[in-house]
Amino acid sequence: MKRVQRIGILTGGGDAPGLNAVIRAVTKTAIIEHGMEVVGIEDGFEGVMLNKFHLLQKHDVSGILTLGGTILGTSNKTNPYKYFDPKHPEATLKDLSKKALRNFAAMKIDCLVCIGGDGTMRIASRLFEDGLPVVGVPKTIDNDIIGTDVTFGFDTAVEIATEAIDRIHTTAMAHHRVMIVELMGRTAGWITLHAGVAGGGDILLIPEIPYFLDVICDKVKERSKKGKRFSIVVVSEGARPVDGNVVVKKIVQDPSQPVRLGGISFLLADQIEARTGLEARAVVLGHLQRGGTPSGFDRVLATQLGVGAVDLMTRQRFGYMVGVQGGKFVDVPFNEVSRGARLIPPDHVLIAAARSVGTCFGDR
Numbered sequence: 001m002k003r004v005q006r007i008g009i010l011t012g013g014g015d016a017p018g019l020n021a022v023i024r025a026v027t028k029t030a031i032i033e034h035g036m037e038v039v040g041i042e043d044g045f046e047g048v049m050l051n052k053f054h055l056l057q058k059h060d061v062s063g064i065l066t067l068g069g070t071i072l073g074t075s076n077k078t079n080p081y082k083y084f085d086p087k088h089p090e091a092t093l094k095d096l097s098k099k100a101l102r103n104f105a106a107m108k109i110d111c112l113v114c115i116g117g118d119g120t121m122r123i124a125s126r127l128f129e130d131g132l133p134v135v136g137v138p139k140t141i142d143n144d145i146i147g148t149d150v151t152f153g154f155d156t157a158v159e160i161a162t163e164a165i166d167r168i169h170t171t172a173m174a175h176h177r178v179m180i181v182e183l184m185g186r187t188a189g190w191i192t193l194h195a196g197v198a199g200g201g202d203i204l205l206i207p208e209i210p211y212f213l214d215v216i217c218d219k220v221k222e223r224s225k226k227g228k229r230f231s232i233v234v235v236s237e238g239a240r241p242v243d244g245n246v247v248v249k250k251i252v253q254d255p256s257q258p259v260r261l262g263g264i265s266f267l268l269a270d271q272i273e274a275r276t277g278l279e280a281r282a283v284v285l286g287h288l289q290r291g292g293t294p295s296g297f298d299r300v301l302a303t304q305l306g307v308g309a310v311d312l313m314t315r316q317r318f319g320y321m322v323g324v325q326g327g328k329f330v331d332v333p334f335n336e337v338s339r340g341a342r343l344i345p346p347d348h349v350l351i352a353a354a355r356s357v358g359t360c361f362g363d364r
């Protein structure tokens with residue numbers, strides 16, 4: 001098979017701290033170790049459809065290791081297989097994959113590096129099936145990609161959320177309030193579980209364990225009776241009651257994942273206040289969890305994954321994503337990755353540890 005000499009790189013889906021560290025690692029490794037040319041595609045698959053790309057040199061990626069966001073830009077609206085034309089929003093989604101493949105051919109790249117979450121990996125997988133050599137790098141603050149134990153961006157999000165919970169503690173204590181902190185994560189509770197344990201949340205509500213409202217209220221009242229004049233509830237945006245549904249914030253033009261969750265903390269604050277008579281307030285951390293400089297851990301992981309992606313290409317392992325399993329870097333086939341989201345197993349060791357120190361998960 002032809003040696004990979006010129007590669008394309010794009011970032012797809014929502015951003016995550018560490019994207020630039022991956023772009024830097026891929027570009028530098030490709031140029032320094034293998035003398036390759038690197039084409040940076042702008043705004044994810046939008047740049048493919050609109051032919052927005054430019055050559056990346058070493059100096060373009062110098063000094064970006066610590067930067068949040070992505071120097072290439074990203075989009076979670078564009079899927080070449082279900083293309084939404086913003087100029088004609090009334091039109092139905094079209095399969096423009098043939099055009100995408102033609103545009104890739106015009107870029108004269110031998111392989112594409114897709115950095116993204118499960119939506120991006122699904123597109124990458126289809127492009128690979130349609131003949132494009134592609135490798136993947138897993139990205140998301142949600143930590144929910146199948147085939148890898150960890151994604152870059154997650155550690156930073158946990159750090160930010162933990163600091164927020166710490167800050168919420170002091171104001172909760174001062175006002176003797178029940179504070180509800182809502183965190184991201186879509187259908188997975190990884191951020192809530194980790195930040196909730198790190199921040200000492202009293203009640204953690206995650207999508208994987210539907211909650212009973214009366215269990216939450218009993219816990220809050222019990223704490224109050226024991227003289228604890230505040231309680232901290234950390235809730236995932238995707239949490240839901242046993243007898244109810246998730247709270248949907250809005251439906252967006254995202255062919256892979258149109259539902260945006262959000263707002264459960266306000267509902268819970270009203271319900272807890274009404275049932276316990278204790279004052280409650282809600283805080284939604286939102287995109288703060290994705291912004292700013294990546295943690296040291298995420299910079300290291302992102303660098304290793306970027307180097308790993310180039311390694312996949314030189315071994316001609318197209319159709320694979322670089323993942324981490326049991327502390328080792330492994331090749332994960334795209335079709336495995338696109339099976340869905342990696343959720344927390346109910347018997348996870350960290351859930352057990354949290355229960356051991358008295359943390360409530362709202363279940364019976």
Ligand code: F6P
Binds near residue numbers: 117141142
């Ligand atoms: O997947 C990352 C994530 O931040 C989720 O945690 C969240 O549900 C979603 O993206 C928010 O998407 P958007 O940036 O489109 O509002």
